[in-house]
Amino acid sequence: MSQQPENSGVHQRSAHPLYLELHETAEFAELRRKFRGFAVPATIAFMAWYLLYVVMSNWANDFMSTKVVGNVNVALVFGLLQFLTTFLIAFLYGRHMARHVDPIARKLEQRYVDEHGGHGGARP
Amino acid sequence: MSSETLATVLFLAVVAVTIGITFWASRQTKGAADYYAGGRSFSGFQNGLAISGDYMSAASFLGISGAIALTGYDGFLYSIGFLVAWLVALLLVAELLRNSGRYTMADQLAFRMRQRPVRTAAATSTVVVSIFYLLAQMVGAGALVTLLLGVEGTWAIRGTIVAVGLLMIFYVVVGGMKGTTWVQIVKAVLLMSGTILITVLVLAEFNFNLSELLGAAADNSGKGTAFLEPGLTYATTTLKIDFISLALALVLGTAGLPHILIRFYTVPTAKDARTSVNWAITLIGAFYLMSLVLGFGAAAMLDTGEGSDVADSAGNLASPLLAEAVGGGEGTAGGAILLAFIAAVAFATILAVVAGLTLTSASSVAHDLYANVWKKGQVTEKQEVGVARIAAFGIGGVAIVLSIFAQSLNIAFLVALAFAVAASANLPSLLYNLFWSRFNTRGATWAIYGGLITCVVLVVSSPAVSGDPTAMFPESDWSWFPLKNPGIISIPAGFLFGWLGTITSREPEADAAYPELEVRSLTGAGAEAAVHH
Numbered sequence: 001m002s003q004q005p006e007n008s009g010v011h012q013r014s015a016h017p018l019y020l021e022l023h024e025t026a027e028f029a030e031l032r033r034k035f036r037g038f039a040v041p042a043t044i045a046f047m048a049w050y051l052l053y054v055v056m057s058n059w060a061n062d063f064m065s066t067k068v069v070g071n072v073n074v075a076l077v078f079g080l081l082q083f084l085t086t087f088l089i090a091f092l093y094g095r096h097m098a099r100h101v102d103p104i105a106r107k108l109e110q111r112y113v114d115e116h117g118g119h120g121g122a123r124p
Numbered sequence: 125m126s127s128e129t130l131a132t133v134l135f136l137a138v139v140a141v142t143i144g145i146t147f148w149a150s151r152q153t154k155g156a157a158d159y160y161a162g163g164r165s166f167s168g169f170q171n172g173l174a175i176s177g178d179y180m181s182a183a184s185f186l187g188i189s190g191a192i193a194l195t196g197y198d199g200f201l202y203s204i205g206f207l208v209a210w211l212v213a214l215l216l217v218a219e220l221l222r223n224s225g226r227y228t229m230a231d232q233l234a235f236r237m238r239q240r241p242v243r244t245a246a247a248t249s250t251v252v253v254s255i256f257y258l259l260a261q262m263v264g265a266g267a268l269v270t271l272l273l274g275v276e277g278t279w280a281i282r283g284t285i286v287a288v289g290l291l292m293i294f295y296v297v298v299g300g301m302k303g304t305t306w307v308q309i310v311k312a313v314l315l316m317s318g319t320i321l322i323t324v325l326v327l328a329e330f331n332f333n334l335s336e337l338l339g340a341a342a343d344n345s346g347k348g349t350a351f352l353e354p355g356l357t358y359a360t361t362t363l364k365i366d367f368i369s370l371a372l373a374l375v376l377g378t379a380g381l382p383h384i385l386i387r388f389y390t391v392p393t394a395k396d397a398r399t400s401v402n403w404a405i406t407l408i409g410a411f412y413l414m415s416l417v418l419g420f421g422a423a424a425m426l427d428t429g430e431g432s433d434v435a436d437s438a439g440n441l442a443s444p445l446l447a448e449a450v451g452g453g454e455g456t457a458g459g460a461i462l463l464a465f466i467a468a469v470a471f472a473t474i475l476a477v478v479a480g481l482t483l484t485s486a487s488s489v490a491h492d493l494y495a496n497v498w499k500k501g502q503v504t505e506k507q508e509v510g511v512a513r514i515a516a517f518g519i520g521g522v523a524i525v526l527s528i529f530a531q532s533l534n535i536a537f538l539v540a541l542a543f544a545v546a547a548s549a550n551l552p553s554l555l556y557n558l559f560w561s562r563f564n565t566r567g568a569t570w571a572i573y574g575g576l577i578t579c580v581v582l583v584v585s586s587p588a589v590s591g592d593p594t595a596m597f598p599e600s601d602w603s604w605f606p607l608k609n610p611g612i613i614s615i616p617a618g619f620l621f622g623w624l625g626t627i628t629s630r631e632p633e634a635d636a637a638y639p640e641l642e643v644r645s646l647t648g649a650g651a652e653a654a655v656h657h
Contacts, residue, residue, distance in 0.1 A: 013235055013640050014650060022649065023639035031646055039215040047375070050208045054371045057201050057354035058364040065353040070335025071342065075197055075354055082204045083409050089211055090405045094398060102395065105647045112649035 018115055022108055031104040038096045042089055049085060053078055127448070127460035127467075128274040134468035135273070138314075139291065142307050142475065146295050149303035155655065156505040159300035159512060160227035160487050161389040163655035168396040170309060172403020175387050177308030178480040179206075179378075179404070180315060180411060182264055182440075182473050183539055188412065189446075190439020192419020193428050196341070196351035198358060199419055199439075201367075203412045205374030210408065212551075213379040214401040219394035220558050220645035221385060226652055229382045229550065230492045233557050236637030237565040240497045245572040247492040249549045250382040252576065253542050254485040255523065257383070258478055260538035262288060262527035265474040268440060272467035282528050288474060289524035295479040296486060296516040300509075304479045305390060311469075311476035316407065318469040322443070322462070323414040325450035326421035337417070340424035351423070366607045370540060373611030377543030380550030383484040392654035422446040444470070482523070486516035533596060537588040537608060541579065544611045548575030548618035556622050558645060561638035563626050570625030575618025582610035 022028055056064060057075065064075035153159055166174065184206060191199030225232040230246030265288050266281040295303050330337040338352055345351040358367045378384060388397045422442035426449060428434045434442045444466045448454060451462035490512035495503045503511075553571040556563040583589060588608040591601030644650050 013637055013644075015637070015640070016650075019640035019643045019649070022643045022647070028643065028646075032642070035646060043212065043215055046208060046211050050205075050371075050375060051368075053204070054201070054368055058358060058367065061353060061355055065349065071338035071349075071352060072335055073349075073352055076200075076338075076352065079197075079200055079204055080413075082208060083413060086208055086211060086405060087409060090214055090402050093215060094402055097395075097398065105394075108643070108647040109649045112643075112647070116650075 016116065018112060022112060025108070027104050027108055031101060031108065034100045034104070035097075038093060042093065046085065046089055050082065053082055126274075127463040130460055130464035131273055131467040134464050135269075135471050138468055138472045138475070141310065142291075142295065142472075145306045145310065146299035146303040149299040149306060152302055153300045156227070156491075156509055157652070157655045158302060159509045160491065161386070161652075162301040162305050164390060164392055164652065165654045165656075166305060166390045166396075166400075168391060168399025169403055170305070171387060171391050171396070171400035172407065173312040174305045174308040174390070175384065175400060175404040176407040176411070177310075177312035177315070177473075177476045178383060178387060179408060180312070180473065181261055181477045181539075182268060182470055183260065183535070184412075184415075185315060185473050186268070186440045186443055186470060187536075189415045189418040189422060190434070190437070190442040192416060193422035193426070193434055193442035193446075194439045195357045196345060196347065196420075196423065197354050198356050200416055201354055202370075203415060205371045206378070207405070207409050207412055209375045209378035210401060210405045212376060213384065214398065214405065216558070217379045217385070217554060218388050218397045218401050221554070222388045222391065222394045222397040223648045223651040224558075224641055224645040225385075225389060227386070227389060227491050228488045229385045229554070230488065233553055233568050234492075234496070235641050236557070236634045237568055237631075239500075242565055242568050243492040243497050245569045246550075246553070247488045247497075249545060249572050249576050250488040250492075251485050251519075253382055253545050253550070254481045255519075255526075256538050256542040256545070257381075258481040258485075258519075258523045259526055259530055259533070260535040260542070261474060261478050261481070262523055263530050263533055263535050263538075264440075265478070266527065266531065268474070269471060271437060271441065272444060272470060278531075281531065285527045286524055288478065289520055289527070291475055292478040292482050292523075293517055293520035295475070296482045296520070297513045301386075301390060301483060304476075304483050305387075307479055308476040311472040312407065314469045314472050316411065318447075318466055319411060319414045319418070322421075322447050322450060322466065323417045325462075326417055326425075326446065329421070329425070329450060337420055337424060341420040344425070345423045345428060362606050365612065366609055369607050369609040369612035372615055373540065373544040373547045373609055375547075376551050376611075376615060377545075377547035380546035380554060381542070382488065382546075382550070383480045385550075386484055386487065387480075389652070394648050394651070418443055418446060421450075425449050478523075482516055482520050485519045486512045489515040489519070537583070537596075540609055541583055544583075544609060544614055545576055545579045547611055548579050548614035549573075550575075552615075552618040552622045556619075556626070557641075560626075561635055561642075563622070564629060564631035564634040566629040566631070567622045567624075567626030571618050571622030574621025574625075575614055578614040578617040579610050582607075582614060586610070 066074045188203045221232055230243045233242045233246055266285040269284045270280045342349055342351045358364050391397050426445055444463055447466040448459040448463040452458035490508055494511045495508045549572045553568045582605050585603055585605040586608050587603050590597045591603035
């Protein structure tokens with residue numbers, strides 16, 4: 001925080017015109033599209049999947065108590081699937097971001113550091 | 125040596141190690157970024173461990189396996205919400221917050237709003253959520269530690285609360301975020317190793333056959349196959365809707381818990397924030413899967429009927445007693461060692477969680493209320509950190525006193541309330557701020573106060589507080605809201621208030637600052653950097 005006062009007080013934002021410039025670039029539009037293109041549908045999907053599980057646990061007792069193998073019933077399998085999908089979405093999100101979002105973000109951040117005089121970046 | 129003596133020795137070992145860590149951390153703490161955010165220099169894996177240590181409270185360590193031991197499948201159903209919730213934090217909050225915030229939750233909102241009203245609102249909900257959560261932990265700690273150490277009486281409970289409170293104040297005042305984080309990391313490692321050990325020993329009793337374990341649990345519970353199916357706890361329509369309400373608060377509340385949010389500031393970059401949440405999901409998920417084994421194991425191997433130790437402790441003793449049983453049973457050396465070990469893990473768990481909560485409240489009081497609202501930013505880092513330390517004393521002291529007087533309080537509803545406020549007041553304002561350019565100061569304050577007040581009013585009017593034999597005031601009845609969990613009403617209300625406040629006011633400055641927030645949160649350009657000593 002070399003060029004900031006000790007406590008930046010009122011606003012952390014810089015109001016630097018460079019932000020507006022970066023905001024209007026085609027790369028940034030693509031970055032936002034790629035990020036939201038995964039995060040928003042994935043959120044809707046896992047919320048719906050989880051609520052389906054909760055609702056079925058409440059009101060579909062016959063189905064949920066069907067035995068699958070031994071003492072393992074549908075309810076337990078459904079619950080374990082929630083763990084599996086959570087791990088899977090977390091993994092897929094990490095991969096999607098590393099492949100499609102991080103490279104653009106690094107490029108824009110580098111441009112900010114270059115044009116801004118090299119301070120205030122995430123990697124000083 | 126009895127298991128109580130052994131447990132006392134291990135408790136003291138935990139205390140000695142954590143005090144050592146705290147002194148070490150205090151020497152590494154120089155400026156505000158060190159004190160509030162651990163210098164932003166923890167790795168993704170370290171922070172993942174610390175997040176798990178912060179999140180898995182005694183309520184989930186002992187509570188979930190206990191709930192499974194007593195109510196079977198419904199306890200498991202309850203644990204899943206706590207895990208799925210992390211996807212909200214991962215996909216929508218963690219990275220963007222790391223890039224656009226600084227020390228507190230309010231920093232993120234204050235980025236493009238009028239400082240004083242927004243910081244006052246965010247600090248209010250931060251302190252309210254943290255105090256509810258802190259009370260739940262400390263009230264539980266008193267009862268639990270005395271139970272595990274085998275001491276009895278009101279004064280033993282009070283003494284324990286004071287001791288836990290003083291340790292927590294010490295960690296936070298002396299060690300700041302660095303000390304607190306390392307305490308949480310140590311706790312997470314202890315918790316995971318203890319849980320893995322007991323899980324393997326339980327599975328070995330049932331030839332590593334899950335179906336055999338489930339069958340034995342169903343038989344021994346006396347409830348038959350119904351024990352393996354949903355519905356034992358949530359039997360009536362009101363209870364079913366109440367459970368949906370709870371599930372919503374759990375899933376949406378986690379990403380709005382201030383003590384979780386500030387953990388994302390302790391890593392150098394947004395990518396590390398992502399890595400840390402992925403580690404947290406792995407550890408927390410593995411932990412809840414093992415809780416399933418522990419819970420059904422306790423149901424299969426212990427007496428969980430009316431009047432048993434497990435039932436009398438509302439399930440909290442299920443894991444420790446199970447550890448004793450798989451170690452060889454009562455009176456054996458193996459049983460005593462494992463029981464003492466699990467008791468020490470529970471103790472470390474309580475310490476790590478209460479320290480995180482105290483630090484969060486103290487940071488918000490010092491950084492938001494003192495430095496920015498009261499002094500309008502005209503303070504030095506040194507003064508601000510000094511105030512944070514004093515605030516930690518104050519909040520810790522208040523928590524100790526409240527916990528002593530709140531001994532008879534039903535703690536489950538305090539935790540549920542903390543999650544409900546986080547989901548109804550904090551999450552709407554955070555998400556609107558990150559994703560809606562039109563969002564403004566009035567929207568933020570209305571979302572926070574609206575969500576908070578709706579939550580509190582509904583809970584006060586619910587059967588958790590009056591008009592029910594298990595209520596806080598069982599003798600009186602002023603309840604009119606049928607659900608114990610307000611989430612199903614208060615979460616949409618929080619979003620609605622935020623929207624309404626926004627569209628009824630104009631704030632061109634907030635709109636104009638959105639592109640900078642968006643660029644910074646998505647690219648990390650200009651984000652707070654790690655501190656290099």
